[in-house]
Amino acid sequence: MSLFELLSYKEALKLILLERKNKRRAVTFEALALYCGIQKTYLSKVLNKDGNLSIDQLYLACEYLKLSAAESSFVENLFILNTSIVSNRKNKAQQILERLRKENLKSESAITIDNDISLVKLGTEKYYLDPYYQLIHMFLTVERFSMNPILMSSILGLTEKRVNSLINDMTDWKILEQKNGRVVVLKSNMHLTKDSYLNTAFRNFSRIASSSKINALDEDEFYSFSAVISCDEKTKSKIQQRFLEFLKSCQNDVIRAKSDDVYQINFDLLKWS
Numbered sequence: 001m002s003l004f005e006l007l008s009y010k011e012a013l014k015l016i017l018l019e020r021k022n023k024r025r026a027v028t029f030e031a032l033a034l035y036c037g038i039q040k041t042y043l044s045k046v047l048n049k050d051g052n053l054s055i056d057q058l059y060l061a062c063e064y065l066k067l068s069a070a071e072s073s074f075v076e077n078l079f080i081l082n083t084s085i086v087s088n089r090k091n092k093a094q095q096i097l098e099r100l101r102k103e104n105l106k107s108e109s110a111i112t113i114d115n116d117i118s119l120v121k122l123g124t125e126k127y128y129l130d131p132y133y134q135l136i137h138m139f140l141t142v143e144r145f146s147m148n149p150i151l152m153s154s155i156l157g158l159t160e161k162r163v164n165s166l167i168n169d170m171t172d173w174k175i176l177e178q179k180n181g182r183v184v185v186l187k188s189n190m191h192l193t194k195d196s197y198l199n200t201a202f203r204n205f206s207r208i209a210s211s212s213k214i215n216a217l218d219e220d221e222f223y224s225f226s227a228v229i230s231c232d233e234k235t236k237s238k239i240q241q242r243f244l245e246f247l248k249s250c251q252n253d254v255i256r257a258k259s260d261d262v263y264q265i266n267f268d269l270l271k272w273s
Contacts (some may be wrong), residue, residue, distance in 0.1 A: 002241045003071060004104045007234065009058070009078035010047045016065050016075075027065070035064040052083050074100045103194070105240045126169065128192060128202045131209040132156060136166050137175060137190075140183050141259045147182050210264050228272070240269055 006012045020027040033043040036057045046053055053061065058079050062072045073096065080093040127133045139145045139152050149167060153160050167183060170176040177184045192199055214222055231239075250265070 002105065002244075004074060004101045005234070005237050005241050006078065009075050009082055012075045012078055013061055013065075014047055016067065016071070020065055032061060032064055036060045053079075055079070070100055070104060074104075101237060105237060105244065125198060127173070127175075128196075128198045129205065130166075131205045132158065132162075133166055133170065134206070135209070135262070136163065137170060137185065137188070138262045140167075140176065141185050141188055142262065143259070146184065149183055206264075207266065210266060213264075236269070236271075243267055243269070 003012055003015060006015065017027070017029065017032060029043070030040050033040040036043065036053070037060070038057060042051075045051060055076075058076065062075055067075065077093040077096045077100075081090055081097065084090050084093070135156060136149075136152060139155075140149065145151055149163060150160050152158070153163050156163070158166075167176060167178070171178055171183075175185070175187050175190075177186055192202060196202075214224065247267075
């Protein structure tokens with residue numbers, strides 16, 4: 001369960017407290033109550049039954065639990081949504097909550113990336129606007145292609161000159177290194193930031209490449225699934241969170257796995273209505 005799925009500030013505080021207790025024994029329910037200047041029995045009653053914390057008590061609770069700016073903002077706006085009787089204030093809180101959910105229920109927040117790789121350091125946008133850079137980049141994590149890069153030419157339908165050109169570009173950008181007759185990958189875990197203006201183009205070009213590849217494969221060489229569903233916003237957020245958990249698990253498996261072949265994963269969750 002992710003904090004950003006929740007609809008109640010009380011449930012949010014209980015979830016965060018449990019997570020913090022599992023990480024640090026010093027974090028306790030009693031210490032939280034003391035930090036907020038209230039009795040343990042009162043805090044228990046508020047979180048599990050009736051009543052509400054004051055805005056100052058909530059602030060102290062967030063401070064004690066060492067929430068990030070995004071987490072604190074989310075919990076505070078849940079509090080407003082749950083307790084305010086002013087419709088305009090509730091509407092503004094709802095807008096902030098929706099923005100925070102969109103920002104934090106993303107793949108970038110679930111996986112570990114090499115943050116030091118940026119367009120500024122690469123000195124070019126070419127990597128993200130041509131899907132063959134990423135494909136060759138990943139192919140070169142596989143030993144047989146690292147030892148003999150020209151093998152990629154027939155698989156990708158590119159000339160040897162084109163393959164060498166892409167490799168040389170990425171060598172200049174310090175993503176690859178050519179030494180001892182092979183190509184070594186220096187940086188393998190790259191991703192655009194969630195607010196990059198290149199995201200749409202990069203996604204579209206990557207999808208075109210994968211669709212073209214699927215059309216050239218036999219049915220037993222790929223797996224594809226598509227479904228149209230109807231549900232509420234809460235369920236949609238749960239589906240998104242489950243995918244992020246799956247993605248994190250996959251990343252851990254990929255890190256431990258031997259690089260034998262190159263695969264591509266796509267995931268779409270979009271609103272039609």
